[in-house]
Amino acid sequence: MADMGGDRVEEAVASCAALLRPAAGRDWDGVRAGRLEWNCRRTAEHIASDLIAYAGQLAGRATEAYVPFDIALDEGTGNAGVVDVIEATGGLLAAAVRTTPREVRAFHPYPFRSANREGFAAMGVAEVLLHTHDIAEGLGLPYSPPDELCTWVLTRIFPQVRPEPDAPWSTLLWATGRGELPGREPVSDWRWSNNLVIGAERLTLQGVTPAAAADLRAGGTGGFEWIDGGPFDGTRDAAGMIVSAYGKGEHRPEWGMFVVVRRADGLAVGGIGFHGVPDEEGRAEVGYDLAENARGQGYATEALRALSEHALARDDVKLLFAAIDRENAPSQRVIARAGYTRVSEDLEKATRELHDLEGSLRLYSRES
CATH class of the missing domain: 3.40.630.30 (Gcn5-related N-acetyltransferase (GNAT))
Structure with missing residues (x-):
């Protein structure tokens, strides 16, 4: 378990960019992202916002609340520029994960009000995978991240979810209300779980x-x-x-x-x-x-x-x-x-x- 998540963050961001960059010329503003209320453009910006927020929590050693900052893209930034920002913020989170000592825990509200570097990495990967899926659904594009990456997320922040060893991506989508699994009731309300x-x-x-x-x-x-x-x-x-x-x-x-x-x-x-x-x-x-x-x-x-x-x-x-x-x-x-x-x-x-x-x-x- 030498990698505490930096490599995984980069892998997830690479899969996101590989899908979104070729579609940068499409209309992201006028298309809803899957089941979300946001459009595809807003969802892509949200990915970047989450990545930099998690990096800030680790770098700032925040213990009581979120570090009070956000990012804003320059006026006129195109879709390709949004992908650039996702790659940049993903690199910052990967760097923060690699340089944060193992014992450091920073604030995150659910469920036990803190997470370690591996937890923030797993949350970042989950945000990237799931919202890339949402955008892909809106744009009508196929998207299926590596099984190993999905398993990595499930075994770290979804410990309460029974795994489907042959279908980790389907399990992650089901666990977050985005899909169905045979023999399981649909999920309408969900949370991930960092370790206590x-x-x-x-x-x-x-x-x-x-x-x-x-x-x-x-x-x-x-x-x-x-x-x-x-x-x-x-x-x-x-x-x-x-x-x-x-x-x-x-x-x-x-x-x-x-x-x-x-x-x-x-x-x-x-x-x-x-x-x-x-x-x-x-x-x-x-x-x-x-x-x-x-x-x-x-x-x-x-x-x-x-x-x-x-x-x-x-x-x-x-x-x-x-x-x-x-x-x-x-x-x-x-x-x-x-x-x-x-x-x-x-x-x-x-x-x-x-x-x-x-x-x-x-x-x-x-x-x-």
């Missing part, structure tokens, strides 16, 4: 996208810089669970996996997260692990407290629980320091029978 980050005193818990999970499961870094000895095997196993849930359309980012990153140096030290969404009674299971070189410093306790407090602040969560081997004394100390207590033997027995838990596991819980 939960802050703690010395750590940040950074939500893992399906793309990062797939890389971790395959033996990669997931786009993180890890402490020596990391990631631990449990983190890779948990990443596999995310990949499986994503493939089934069951992944929900808030109830997935987080990589624990140390603020002081930006190094990832472990993984933490949930085994799935809360059940009908508001109960969810947590799990965690650390790389061996990060243990004994209170990181697991701090991360578990932060995750637990974030989850229990929600109206749909009443109880969190963890299953820990009775021989794992260090993990038992972590769970106790994080405010969890051992459940009664009767409840433990009933839960073990209901969920077919191993006899060596002990249950601990924390309520809202």
Whole structure:
């Protein structure tokens, strides 16, 4: 996962320019762009505006709102000039993505009020692909971007969407209300989803996208810089669970996996997260692990407290629980320091029978 999106932005912009430049002599003002209310000219200008806005967010390190600026094309600029501006602003976003440190997050309103460099790259690519499609529809031109580019977007900012491995472009169009997929209801209201980050005193818990999970499961870094000895095997196993849930359309980012990153140096030290969404009674299971070189410093306790407090602040969560081997004394100390207590033997027995838990596991819980 060496490329955090700069190359992808350039690839998307190149596909846009390849379609629009030969059509620059057409009437863009008098033609509506697909299903949009805008005409093709306004839509093309919007692509450029989005690209420079995202570049500005990253370059300006904006944390509370959008950087208050916009672009205006010179009077008399023709359609070919608009394509020039799209290429220029795309180059600026690609440069901003490449030069922004991995830990930097800048403001974006949905859904968690921030995005990292990869998120802004993915949003920029999505804007280019989708609005180029809108313009192509208006002008009656065929347009189909590379499948790999569409998959790249889906696995980063559409984690809740069940993929169609053989039809990523159709999936992206369906997910944004621009097309149909067999067996799925039409989409009328949609949002993309940047990864959630939960802050703690010395750590940040950074939500893992399906793309990062797939890389971790395959033996990669997931786009993180890890402490020596990391990631631990449990983190890779948990990443596999995310990949499986994503493939089934069951992944929900808030109830997935987080990589624990140390603020002081930006190094990832472990993984933490949930085994799935809360059940009908508001109960969810947590799990965690650390790389061996990060243990004994209170990181697991701090991360578990932060995750637990974030989850229990929600109206749909009443109880969190963890299953820990009775021989794992260090993990038992972590769970106790994080405010969890051992459940009664009767409840433990009933839960073990209901969920077919191993006899060596002990249950601990924390309520809202």
